[in-house]
Amino acid sequence: MTAFIAQTAPRYMAANVATLRWMLERPRFHGIYLNTKLNPLTLEDYGAADGWRGPDWTYGWIQGRGLESLATHAAAFTETDPALTTALDDAGRAxxxxxxxxxxxxxxxxxxxxxxxxxxCGPDDGPLAQQVRGGDVFTYSDAFFAKGLICGAARYDPAELPRHLAALGRVIDAIGDDRFQMAEKVPLAPATAAAEPADFGPRMILLGAAGMLRRLRLAEATTYADGFIAHVLSHHLDRGTGLLRNVPGQDDCNVGHAIEFVGFALDHLGKNGDPQTLKALERILVASFDHGFAGPGIRLTVSARTGQPVSPFCPWWSLPETIRSAALAFEATRSTEALRIWQAADARFWDVYWRDDPPVAYQCLTPDGPVDYVPATPCLDPGYHTGLSLLAAARAAERISSVPTQ
Structure with a gap:
């Protein structure tokens, strides 16, 4: 155990350094926006002939996530790699x-x-139209913009933090008021938002801001987080299996999102969280991993009724999210189950998904091998799912290793 944990932090940080340097060296869209668009199989850059995957289209999701990554990693490498911090800050400020x-x-x-x-807005393979202005409807893109802009303001423009915190608050309020629309490829409309199923995804993503805010010494803005955790546990947890149903009463379970929820909750609560809540979170982690870890990675969807995977797709992001969640769970509980999952996810990610040149992961695998399947956007990870997860796990490993063995 001790040997495994001790070697994770330097390995995770070295991978992040390599990925960030690769990303910073690539030409940016419009001279500003991060460019991680390349075919996940051939590693060739997408061109204009690739349509919605090509350089003409900029994805707000990715740019908001990228800003959070740039500012967070710039702070992380201040002492150990000041040149990288300077480059990250140059890109992050712009x-x-x-x-x-x-x-x-x-x-x-x-x-x-x-x-x-x-x-x-419009389908990937169909005609696109001007998107309707959001008005009182908010989306995942609003969440990622708000998180990124808070990180950016904290580092580059502190006087504007109140404005960006207020923007985050409006996204949080929209979830409780049924004004959050998950489907962003169709026109935004209050009726569309209100009619969507009650998926736990929006609360999960916004919960991810809580740990970030605490590290930025903005804990006073996290008062919503405990309520989000309680809501998901009360409405989505299948008591029989320990899985989280995407929608109460429905069968599908996005086990990667459930594991991501666990990581964000533990990042917020820390090891001093309520024992019953920590126990419930660890149960979700174990159930989600054990039911979803089939084939090359973690399946996209599992049936709550049968406990079996119902999707062949294993996107990359669920493995680094598992590494983060398991590391934080082990830090909080010293559970052998959390350590087992941490070690298994670590081994599979590095042995099967990771590609050293360039330092990125295969975007998606199935039991038949790598596939050209885009989970959300054609951009590869800008140091968000992989980078921020590995950074959190590295910090957990450092804290665990610093505690004397009893």
């Missing part, structure tokens, strides 16, 4: 300014922007 201007148009960020940086 991206902060650009996203702040985009959001400043109407108070929203959008999933997909066209060549003129106007928001568009």
């Amino acid at each position: 991206l902060y300014g650009a996203l702040d201007k985009l959001q400043g148009r109407d108070g929203h960020g959008y999933f997909r922007y066209g060549p003129d940086m106007q928001p568009v």
